[in-house]
Amino acid sequence: MQKLVQLKTAAIEKSSHLEYFNIAVSVDCVIFGYDDKHLKVLLIKSDLAEFDGLYSLLGDLVRPDEDMEDAPYRVLQERTGLRDVYLEQVQTFGNIGRHPSGRVITTAYYSLVNTKSHKLQLTDNELHWHNVDEIESLAFDHKLILDSCLQRLREKVLEHPVIFNLLPDKFSLRELQDLYEAILGFELDRRNFRKRITLKNWLVDLNEMEEDVPHRPGKLYKLKSQLRNSGKAIRAEKLAV
Amino acid sequence: MQKLVQLKTAAIEKSSHLEYFNIAVSVDCVIFGYDDKHLKVLLIKSDLAEFDGLYSLLGDLVRPDEDMEDAPYRVLQERTGLRDVYLEQVQTFGNIGRHPSGRVITTAYYSLVNTKSHKLQLTDNELHWHNVDEIESLAFDHKLILDSCLQRLREKVLEHPVIFNLLPDKFSLRELQDLYEAILGFELDRRNFRKRITLKNWLVDLNEMEEDVPHRPGKLYKLKSQLRNSGKAIRAEKLAV
DNA sequence: TTGGCAATGTGTGCTAAGTACATATTATAA
DNA sequence: TTATAATATGTACTTAGCACACATTGCCAA
Numbered sequence: 065m066q067k068l069v070q071l072k073t074a075a076i077e078k079s080s081h082l083e084y085f086n087i088a089v090s091v092d093c094v095i096f097g098y099d100d101k102h103l104k105v106l107l108i109k110s111d112l113a114e115f116d117g118l119y120s121l122l123g124d125l126v127r128p129d130e131d132m133e134d135a136p137y138r139v140l141q142e143r144t145g146l147r148d149v150y151l152e153q154v155q156t157f158g159n160i161g162r163h164p165s166g167r168v169i170t171t172a173y174y175s176l177v178n179t180k181s182h183k184l185q186l187t188d189n190e191l192h193w194h195n196v197d198e199i200e201s202l203a204f205d206h207k208l209i210l211d212s213c214l215q216r217l218r219e220k221v222l223e224h225p226v227i228f229n230l231l232p233d234k235f236s237l238r239e240l241q242d243l244y245e246a247i248l249g250f251e252l253d254r255r256n257f258r259k260r261i262t263l264k265n266w267l268v269d270l271n272e273m274e275e276d277v278p279h280r281p282g283k284l285y286k287l288k289s290q291l292r293n294s295g296k297a298i299r300a301e302k303l304a305v
Numbered sequence: 306m307q308k309l310v311q312l313k314t315a316a317i318e319k320s321s322h323l324e325y326f327n328i329a330v331s332v333d334c335v336i337f338g339y340d341d342k343h344l345k346v347l348l349i350k351s352d353l354a355e356f357d358g359l360y361s362l363l364g365d366l367v368r369p370d371e372d373m374e375d376a377p378y379r380v381l382q383e384r385t386g387l388r389d390v391y392l393e394q395v396q397t398f399g400n401i402g403r404h405p406s407g408r409v410i411t412t413a414y415y416s417l418v419n420t421k422s423h424k425l426q427l428t429d430n431e432l433h434w435h436n437v438d439e440i441e442s443l444a445f446d447h448k449l450i451l452d453s454c455l456q457r458l459r460e461k462v463l464e465h466p467v468i469f470n471l472l473p474d475k476f477s478l479r480e481l482q483d484l485y486e487a488i489l490g491f492e493l494d495r496r497n498f499r500k501r502i503t504l505k506n507w508l509v510d511l512n513e514m515e516e517d518v519p520h521r522p523g524k525l526y527k528l529k530s531q532l533r534n535s536g537k538a539i540r541a542e543k544l545a546v
Numbered sequence: 547t548t549g550g551c552a553a554t555g556t557g558t559g560c561t562a563a564g565t566a567c568a569t570a571t572t573a574t575a576a
Numbered sequence: 577t578t579a580t581a582a583t584a585t586g587t588a589c590t591t592a593g594c595a596c597a598c599a600t601t602g603c604c605a606a
Contacts, residue, residue, distance in 0.1 A: 089410055
């Protein structure tokens, strides 16, 4: 970055950014949800002719007056109405030809949201939840981005209590295990799963039982309050209207 | 990224990138080396008045005609002459005020190089190796970038055979342990260390002994050849002159 | 009302890895 | 020749992971 001083000065002197500011910067959000025992991702129909019929992730250009980390929060708020979300930066993609309209580098974030949240207002009817395990191709390099975010989520979820952002406040161990299986893509032994979760000491027994289930109800748990919001939208207040 | 089409078109129509292409894109390299039982990082003296006397990482703007992943390889080759290096993308930093001369987002990579390599030609005499554990502040947000890369390296090194990029081809277990300790920042038990390394099955016993050491010589090992270059500069050939 | 079913809930033993720790061996140097 | 400082190796304990079996509870249909 030593060269930037001269470069920037030169650019300004010419009153043109053409030479040194010709790469656009965007963020793309892999918004994960969970429903019906499937890991979901929120996608929008691409409006580019090149990608006719394909879906793409939600993203936007980073604004000149916002920190890059704020951009994905803004995208989420604009598209879903959600403010209090878990977000994690994963990787930046910057191949020359990755966007057909020009040079765009993009930073990928994944987000975990509760699809049942009453706040969730999908502002665009081209916006839909898709089963992650059924997605074969996406517009741009978004399949690659999705895969890298899913891989990161799989690594994260084993050691950190982030998965609870996908669940309602109260849940049974069976629901939690179903969610782990949906994310990891394989089945877990129920007894060993319960032992591992107990060992992590993440949960509080609510002394309540499931209701309206067609079988023996299970106990309900919640995440320990001091573990909530771990890594979560500290920046939410920045978006206050 | 749906909006980009319109935005880009508008920008082009106005024959000006001022509005939408006003963020510069750079890469910064945390180049790690190892010498004298210390983890080192290659720094250059900042030439900005704001950061008088401070050092900074090596970086450069991403060129319009190069993939972003190629930029850190180019920086390394230009500055050190090295081509065959281990590089890993870590994180992208994009706060508004992070660069005093203007809006620049930067993607951080760390690199592992053998400081003893005969190829290493430091092209600039303001370029020096610094002990990582003695660095208290750097120009820009580079201390933050250094810390995040060091943390990533510490996580990586426990499970993946990347550390050998910092060592000569032949090394003793003591040298390897010293290096682990320099990276991790704490001491390891020699017997347990040897057991863990043996268990990983990364090494080949060369049936050679250390020479010119002022004590009983240890056996020499090398990394198994099929583990060499793991994650390493596949792109090296792209830089061929 | 009763018995089968399907799910919840718990325990045990094996294996592998991690950790704390002790002693023998070898080359150097005084 | 002997002291020293490093290499080299082994053992017991603890912990986590994994395979696996049985008892309990509530629903529902006969």
